[in-house]
Amino acid sequence: MKNLFALSSALLLLFGFFCPALAAPQLVTPQPAFHFGTIAEGDKVHHVFTFTNQGDQPLIINRVRSTCGCTGTLLSQKEIPPGESGEIKTVFNSSGMRGPIVKWIHVYSNDPINPKVRLQINGVVQPEIDFTPRRLRLTGMEPGKKHEALVTLTNNSEQPIFLSHLTTTPAVLSARLSETRLEPGGTANIKISFEIPAGKTHQNGYISLKTSSPRTPKIRIPVFGVGHAQTR
Structure with missing residues (x-):
């Protein structure tokens, strides 16, 4: 039984040695949601989301798309090296809106595990x-x-x-x-x-x-x- 256990351990170590983890980028956002509280109708909300490439290959931002009434703009370079961070600026225009609001910003990248990340801004718009x-x-x-x-x-x-x-x-x-x-x-x-x-x-x-x-x-x-x- 001891010999069998030792053989299994040796095989696992050998497999791990010859099969390292695949290199890939990884997009991580520490705070994917922002609550702006209560604002008056017609006010604009500005917010900057940060993200980090926690992978070991360059992260490429292919596209940033937002829902109606909100814009998302990539402030940093499209290619983020491993360990580096980037920023996405969002502007929400509350004109013509009222009540509880939820808006989404979709970030598309070459992250193989999570190619689309959703960012959210939410709050309440109070009409005059x-x-x-x-x-x-x-x-x-x-x-x-x-x-x-x-x-x-x-x-x-x-x-x-x-x-x-x-x-x-x-x-x-x-x-x-x-x-x-x-x-x-x-x-x-x-x-x-x-x-x-x-x-x-x-x-x-x-x-x-x-x-x-x-x-x-x-x-x-x-x-x-x-x-x-x-x-x-």
């Missing part, structure tokens, strides 16, 4: 003016009869915001503002009256208004009306 619901959907409507609903506007900024030029389309949709001045942290309601014309099963429209906010100068709210299912 929020409105709920963002899309108004009314169901079970009886054609030819008016139905009412509310949309609530909230001022998330630190300055008063003025509302004006409230318009609706088509003619079967009308709306009225409860307030034209929104104090910081204050709310206002849009009272909506909507009907589906007789003989129709559905009707769409929208509400629009202007604001004094430079970040959100105009608000547009789609309205969808769906009538009762017809029975025979």
Whole structure:
């Protein structure tokens, strides 16, 4: 038994001597995710991700691709020697976005084990003016009869915001503002009256208004009306 164990150990040592680990690059990112917290809609977030070639062959960055609203730019050389580091700069533009946000940057390289590495930036975008619901959907409507609903506007900024030029389309949709001045942290309601014309099963429209906010100068709210299912 001792001889068998000794022979096995010798074979393993011999195999390891003649079969060294294959040389290859290895892309390692110490912090692949960045949380930017809560920002105002329209703000931009700048962040630099670092990565290291922990392999024993040159690491080649073939491509950097990002999702909508975010850009990724390689700041270092495309070829990273063993033991050296590189940087990727990301810029996230929050214009037109709100709520929890997750964006991805994809890094493609010649790392044979992990040829695509995903970097993430995430956080919350708070609009200067929020409105709920963002899309108004009314169901079970009886054609030819008016139905009412509310949309609530909230001022998330630190300055008063003025509302004006409230318009609706088509003619079967009308709306009225409860307030034209929104104090910081204050709310206002849009009272909506909507009907589906007789003989129709559905009707769409929208509400629009202007604001004094430079970040959100105009608000547009789609309205969808769906009538009762017809029975025979």
